[in-house]
Amino acid sequence: MFRGQLRQLKFELEDGMAIVGLGRISVYEPRGNYQMILEYAEPRGVGALQIAFEQLKDKLAKEGLFEPGHKLPLPVLPQKIGVITSPSGAVIQDILHVLNRRFNNMAVDIFPVRVQGDRAIEEISHAVMLTNGCSDIDVLIIARGGGSLEDLAAFNSEPVARAIFASRIAIISAVGHETDFSIADFVSDVRAPTPSAAAEMVVPVKHELKTHCVELHHRSRRAMIRIIENQHNHLNQLQRAMVHPSQKIQDLQLRTDDLFQRLLRTMASYMDRQQVRLTHAHKVLLTNNPMVYFSKRIARVDLLRYRLQQSLNKIISEKKEGLKTLSAVLKAINPAVLLERGYSITRTLPRRRVLTDAYTIEKGQLLEIQLAKGSLDVMVTHKKKQAESQDKD
């Protein structure tokens, strides 16, 4: 086959394989060979098998063998695992290996069967029935490795399908390659893509489970301790709150005393403060007493009056003094005094003009001479210059 068509083949060409093909015969001239060039090939018999497969699948599906409702749940922790498979080969090894890794003390009963060929169907169905009779097995794995549709034929048979369906023990089927889906896979309670996957599904990881259990154990203890602690605290609280009545009375008494003391103190300090305020106000009031104001004013007025008086007196006495002086002076220049000393006042007659200058009168003028005592009427006989005394008649 040419490479392109080879790629399109749904199966691998193997030596010794029986195939049905479509092609032509040609001659390769350089070597003188006859060649068969196939354009299409399929494994012999696969057509029939495929059809049979589809038919059985439809039939059983219609009967409801594949219904999810019929599927049994897998036990979380199986007591014993039954394995129906070939006793030799990689499949059983893989399964046991994985089981051992996940749960090292798991019990396993292996039911050896042929997994292909004529007797396979009978052996597999029988094994399923047999295991159902074992009271301690609670889960089954039916497994076989990859192969052609022919190889897997037993797992696509009706007897095996019905045996699986009738099983009261949960069955995991791991048949063929990951991409193979057999009828056994459809009927089983769980389908595993590979035998190793089946082993993983069937058993939990022991140490994980153990750790989980231990953790739950610890959590319980911790939670319990916490609950007890809480109850304890609650009790303590209540106990503390429960006070003996006499104690209560005492407490109240103390409180009352305390409050009373505080009341006294507060009152005292309040009174003090008020007292201070009062004293202060009083002082202020006194200092600003209108009477004081008035008396001050009055004092001032008195003082001013006094000073006024004093000033007045002073002025008066000064004036008096002044007057006295002037009086004395006046007295001194009183013409009467002059007259006493011998001086006289000469006046003209009739006009009685006082004379000081002799030149102003003529001879024969009539004059009056006033003396200290009496006066003389005279006539001028002669006049002289300067301070010469006048001639009298």
Add this chain to the structure above:
Amino acid sequence: MPKISFEKALGQLEKIVEDLESGELSLEKALKKFEEGMKMSQFCTQKLDESEKKISLLMEQADGTITKRPFDESVIKSDKGS
């Protein structure tokens, strides 16, 4: 003690732990649940170690009886590291 599955016991233990942690139980109930929880916890850990590892090959004889034979484990490498 009635035969209870590991699964059930584990489930009960989980529930008990939840109840205890919720803190809403009375003291009496809590104590009772705690006791039960301890029993379940013990049972579970026991169960895990209980099963004795035995890998047997079963063969049906011609007369219908079944014989057990220890399966040859020499071919299996036990992986202690995992």
